[in-house]
Amino acid sequence: MQNRKLSTANPQNLANNVTSIPPKFTLSRAPQSFSRATIYFWKDTGYFRADSSLNPLLMTWSLGVEEQFYLLFPFLILIIVRFRYRFRLAALTLACALSFALSIYLTTRSSGSAFYLLPPRAWEMGVGALLAMAHIMRPDFAYGLTSKSDVLAGLAALVLITSLTTLHDIPFPGWAASLPVGATATLIHTRGSWLNKVLLGSWPFVAVGLVSYSWYLWHWPLMSFVRIASDEAPCLTVMICVAAISLGVGTASQRWIEAPFRHSDRAPAPTLIWYGCGLAFVLSLPLSFIWLKGVPARLPPKVIAAEALAQKGRGEECLLEFGEYQPRSDDVCMPKHATIALLGDSHAAALSPGLIEEARRQGTQVLRLTKSSCSPLLGFTNIYRDHPEHMTACQTFLALAIAKALHDRDVSVVVISGAAPKPQDQRYRRDRDLLHPVAIEVAIPEGLGSLIKLFQAAGKAVVVVGDVPQFSFDPMRHLTTEALPPRRLIARATGTFLRTADGRSSDVMHEYEGPSKLLEIVALKHGAEFIDLRQQFCNVHGCAFSKDGVPLFFDSHHLSEAGAHLIDWLVMRCPEGLQSIEPAFDEIDRIKSPSDFKCAHPQKSSRNADPESKRAE
Numbered sequence: 012m013q014n015r016k017l018s019t020a021n022p023q024n025l026a027n028n029v030t031s032i033p034p035k036f037t038l039s040r041a042p043q044s045f046s047r048a049t050i051y052f053w054k055d056t057g058y059f060r061a062d063s064s065l066n067p068l069l070m071t072w073s074l075g076v077e078e079q080f081y082l083l084f085p086f087l088i089l090i091i092v093r094f095r096y097r098f099r100l101a102a103l104t105l106a107c108a109l110s111f112a113l114s115i116y117l118t119t120r121s122s123g124s125a126f127y128l129l130p131p132r133a134w135e136m137g138v139g140a141l142l143a144m145a146h147i148m149r150p151d152f153a154y155g156l157t158s159k160s161d162v163l164a165g166l167a168a169l170v171l172i173t174s175l176t177t178l179h180d181i182p183f184p185g186w187a188a189s190l191p192v193g194a195t196a197t198l199i200h201t202r203g204s205w206l207n208k209v210l211l212g213s214w215p216f217v218a219v220g221l222v223s224y225s226w227y228l229w230h231w232p233l234m235s236f237v238r239i240a241s242d243e244a245p246c247l248t249v250m251i252c253v254a255a256i257s258l259g260v261g262t263a264s265q266r267w268i269e270a271p272f273r274h275s276d277r278a279p280a281p282t283l284i285w286y287g288c289g290l291a292f293v294l295s296l297p298l299s300f301i302w303l304k305g306v307p308a309r310l311p312p313k314v315i316a317a318e319a320l321a322q323k324g325r326g327e328e329c330l331l332e333f334g335e336y337q338p339r340s341d342d343v344c345m346p347k348h349a350t351i352a353l354l355g356d357s358h359a360a361a362l363s364p365g366l367i368e369e370a371r372r373q374g375t376q377v378l379r380l381t382k383s384s385c386s387p388l389l390g391f392t393n394i395y396r397d398h399p400e401h402m403t404a405c406q407t408f409l410a411l412a413i414a415k416a417l418h419d420r421d422v423s424v425v426v427i428s429g430a431a432p433k434p435q436d437q438r439y440r441r442d443r444d445l446l447h448p449v450a451i452e453v454a455i456p457e458g459l460g461s462l463i464k465l466f467q468a469a470g471k472a473v474v475v476v477g478d479v480p481q482f483s484f485d486p487m488r489h490l491t492t493e494a495l496p497p498r499r500l501i502a503r504a505t506g507t508f509l510r511t512a513d514g515r516s517s518d519v520m521h522e523y524e525g526p527s528k529l530l531e532i533v534a535l536k537h538g539a540e541f542i543d544l545r546q547q548f549c550n551v552h553g554c555a556f557s558k559d560g561v562p563l564f565f566d567s568h569h570l571s572e573a574g575a576h577l578i579d580w581l582v583m584r585c586p587e588g589l590q591s592i593e594p595a596f597d598e599i600d601r602i603k604s605p606s607d608f609k610c611a612h613p614q615k616s617s618r619n620a621d622p623e624s625k626r627a628e
Contacts (some may be wrong), residue, residue: 022169024410031415048454050377052289055566063237067232067235067236068232069235070231070232076127077128077136080129080133082496083134083142100145100148103141103144103237104141107137112595118185119185119399119400120440121398121400122182133450138196139199160204161206163197163200164197164206174187174191187539191292221265225264228260228264229257229261230253233253234250237253237505239249239488240505241505242485243484243507249505249507249555251472280318310495314495316480316560316561320561321562323488324572325361325363325572327360329344329363330357330381331381331382332383333383333400334404335408336403336408345378346376346377346378347430348375348421349377349419350373351366351422351425352377352419353366353377353379354380354416354426354428355380355381355427355428356386356387357384357569358382358569358570359476361565361571361574361575362578363574363579364572364579365570366426366580368576369583374472378415378419380412382405382409384405385408385427386429386438387459388439388455388458389409389413389440389462390403391439391441391449391458392406392462393405394440394445399626402440403443403445414470416466417465422471423470425464426475427462427470427474427476429478432451434451452529455533458535459533459534460533463534467538473537474582475533475534475539475540475541478523478526478545479548480519480548480554481547482554482568483524485567486563487564488566489511490557491521513556514560515553515556516553517552517554527545541584542580543577548563548577563577
């Protein structure tokens with residue numbers, strides 16, 4: 012379960028590869044050696060944090076939880092032995108119950124805390140300790156179900172297999188964790204069953220069990236490196252081959268590293284000194300990379316440029332994450348006398364560099380009101396499975412953000428932007444009915460239409476920005492793979508390398524085109540201006556994801572700063588409408604510039620334009 016997705020892609024992962032280790036990799040490597048990986052990954056959860064499948068050391072969080080448990084559990088036992096003998100089992104049961112209750116509570120309120128921290132996960136290991144204590148204190152309990160052990164073991168195996176294959180869409184751990192934990196405890200308890208003696212006791216299972224720890228340490232980094240180097244998700248055959256390779260490496264490390272340490276003929280002191288020096292050497296590697304800031308000179312210029320662009324982000328300084336609802340009120344996000352307000356989700360935040368540049372040309376500033384995964388629809392909110400609290404947070408944010416843009420007398424133009432949903436998306440809920448999903452065919456016309464009319468009634472011009480094309484791959488990661496020979500070799504060997512030409516690709520998700528068109532229909536129906544980003548980035552040859560080797564997208568569906576600066580905002584200077592002089596792309600595949608358009612009614616369009624813009628028109 013450690014590979015459950017709790018977050019989205021992080022920019023620093025674009026240099027993760029076999030031969031070049033980025034700062035993000037070393038930062039996650041250092042704490043895991045001190046069992047602090049749980050804290051590190053807990054703090055690293057969020058909307059724009061690294062996809063768990065791309066973090067080579069994510070598996071260390073579970074090792075950290077175990078180490079913390081083994082350090083603290085003896086002290087709990089010292090407390091429990093002070094109880095009367097007959098109450099000791101009850102005391103440990105109560106401790107496990109409290110941890111389980113905390114897990115259920117946090118799973119619905121702070122999934123990252125529930126998943127990574129020890130207190131809500133301690134009960135899972137505590138159940139094993141409870142079972143061991145029961146077997147020691149009550150021998151009759153250990154053998155009381157001998158006649159039914161085969162049935163119980165069979166049912167436990169069925170529950171375990173079912174839980175491992177069907178719990179992916181259920182908030183975890185919480186109640187869902189009780190199934191695999193309970194089934195595993197039952198299998199251990201029924202050690203005399205046929206399933207344990209004959210099947211699980213056979214030599215193949217025993218052999219795998221002996222190397223399972225080493226296999227566990229190796230399988231995740233190797234699989235992560237393959238995913239990092241792949242433009243598309245590696246197929247099952249590729250991952251099975253990687254698992255087999257990691258089994259071989261794990262067997263070797265168990266044979267020549269783990270076994271000698273556990274069964275050494277040397278005296279304890281020299282053994283500890285020898286392995287202590289080895290640990291110090293291993294720790295020196297990530298610490299040296301941190302001190303040298305990742306040694307950026309080892310990377311090609313294109314990768315360094317992409318990394319620098321990624322570090323600039325996508326307007327996150329004003330983007331609220333999960334759990335936040337109060338719009339930022341500092342001078343960066345809410346500058347005084349701003350005449351343009353930007354309202355929307357993370358896709359709107361990604362537009363902000365280009366919109367801010369346009370605002371400066373007009374001699375004004377931008378009020379930025381953005382929150383992750385919170386669509387700008389009046390009377391509706393969004394649900395997010397891994398963050399149950401997001402529904403009410405989004406609802407509150409929209410109320411505060413809309414009120415701010417509505418009642419700010421300086422704001423004359425409101426730019427609305429949000430990610431286009433999938434046709435069958437079930438994310439929307441009405442403010443007055445948070446239980447029942449609302450189809451996008453209802454939510455977008457009602458929510459967006461009502462929001463447009465609300466701002467127009469207050470005398471504000473409204474500009475709706477359509478969504479960008481969403482790629483089936485990560486453009487920035489693809490450009491990095493293309494520039495790094497080891498990653499390119501892995502991608503080609505696994506058949507996951509996409510061949511693109513001139514920074515364009517046709518591998519886009521067409522299912523988003525319908526909802527994007529619906530946004531345009533609603534905007535034009537209510538008299539708002541509409542900016543079609545698909546038209547600006549796509550033509551018959553595909554959609555642009557890079558220009559002159561510079562990534563235009565941060566990931567598969569968020570613009571980079573370079574991409575945001577290529578957006579044509581001329582409609583902001585032409586409130587009466589535009590008349591196109593030429594199409595978005597001509598035959599030589601040139602992205603349009605402001606000179607490609609003119610205002611449909613130039614005599615009425617000067618109120619929002621600066622003097623230089625007027626002369627240009």
